[in-house]
Amino acid sequence: MTAPHAPEPGASADPELGRALRSALDTCRRDITRFHAAPAPAREKASVHGGREVVTELDLTLQERLTAELSRTFPGVPVIAEEGLAAIPQLPDECLLVDPLDGTAPFLVGSSDYAIAVCLVRDGIPAEGVIDLPAHDLRISAAPGLLHVTGDVTQLPHHGSHTVLTSPSRTAAVQDRLSGTGWSVRPVTTASVKIAFVALGRAPAAVYLPRPGRGAAPWDYPAAALAVAAAGGSVHDTAGSDLARTRPARLDGWLALHRPPEADLSALLRSPAATHL
CATH class of the missing domain: 3.30.540.10 (Fructose-1,6-Bisphosphatase, subunit A, domain 1)
Known part of the structure; x- marks a missing residue:
């Protein structure tokens, strides 16, 4: 890639x-x-x-x-x-x-x-x-x-062509789901920053894993999702809805992709038992 x-x-x-x-x-x-x-x-x-x-x-x-x-x-x-x-x-x-x-x-x-x-x-x-x-x-x-x-x-950090950005507290969980795929994980704290890095080509993907009691608010992601879409990528929620073309709402999780990746990274948003990358 x-x-x-x-x-x-x-x-x-x-x-x-x-x-x-x-x-x-x-x-x-x-x-x-x-x-x-x-x-x-x-x-x-x-x-x-x-x-x-x-x-x-x-x-x-x-x-x-x-x-x-x-x-x-x-x-x-x-x-x-x-x-x-x-x-x-x-x-x-x-x-x-x-x-x-x-x-x-x-x-x-x-x-x-x-x-x-x-x-x-x-x-x-x-x-x-x-x-x-x-x-x-x-x-x-x-x-x-x-x-x-x-x-x-x-001047932005370049996170590499096989790197997924995620929240620091979820790095281990994402790395576990990516085990054996050749993809690595790097922590970036803020939702709009992670997605913006994808839009600007500084990382191929970013993910926000569903987590009980947490979520993304409707002002957290839509501006950055538009930027990813304009750059030729997409940001989807757990149901597969394109967040640049969907009414903003509270989300349990999302996945941003700069370009179609080699692996099916959409599996990151599934439950661990159902995840097969």
């Missing part, structure tokens, strides 16, 4: 959402730089999946900035943003999904595995998405058939 092909930066016109958020995202990057210089204490919040997770004033600042710009640019379109939600709401057919800081926990310990993710949903399905990777000075805008990348993709 050849190494994944990286898209040409800026190879297509920046979709409307990307153009609309350009200035706000630049300001968000400056907010992040200021936070690094003078970090504020984190606190715990209730997760929409149950349990607790961390949040900072930076999350809230970024969310307010993005929400204000989206409300101005897309008047009348509901903005559904992660912070402040106690549960995942019913999504209208047209809305804007915002994850102001996907990967707050790794961000706080100095990891580069964090992103800002925004998705415009029209007629119930993802229409345009933006993934900003401030630590890598990269920004991805995507729509069906359009992929616009700002920044130097070659």
Whole structure:
């Protein structure tokens, strides 16, 4: 299998959402730089999946900035943003999904595995998405058939042509399922970052294994799924639905593929007893 092909930066016109958020995202990057210089204490919040997770004033600042710009640019379109939600709401057919800081926990310990993710949903399905990777000075805008990348993709880590990215806590489980296939596993913490690496050709696959009591929220993945689809790949859930063409919802698991692989990696999403790669 050849190494994944990286898209040409800026190879297509920046979709409307990307153009609309350009200035706000630049300001968000400056907010992040200021936070690094003078970090504020984190606190715990209730997760929409149950349990607790961390949040900072930076999350809230970024969310307010993005929400204000989206409300101005897309008047009348509901903005559904992660912070402040106690549960995942019913999504209208047209809305804007915002994850102001996907990967707050790794961000706080100095990891580069964090992103800002925004998705415009029209007629119930993802229409345009933006993934900003401030630590890598990269920004991805995507729509069906359009992929616009700002920044130097070659500066990203290249994870190899037979590598599956997954969450650190699931690395052993994924490696066990890949035993004997010649594929290796590398940990990358954040959902949108893992999928973005696949879209940009820095890894051929990424997976989020189903896990009791955990899941992916509807703002975690659709923008990045659009980017993978625009690059010629796909992101599917456990039922085989294409997440770039499916109403965003809470997911138990997903698999992102840059190109059709040599092995049937879809088996990763099955129960261990039924897995035969």
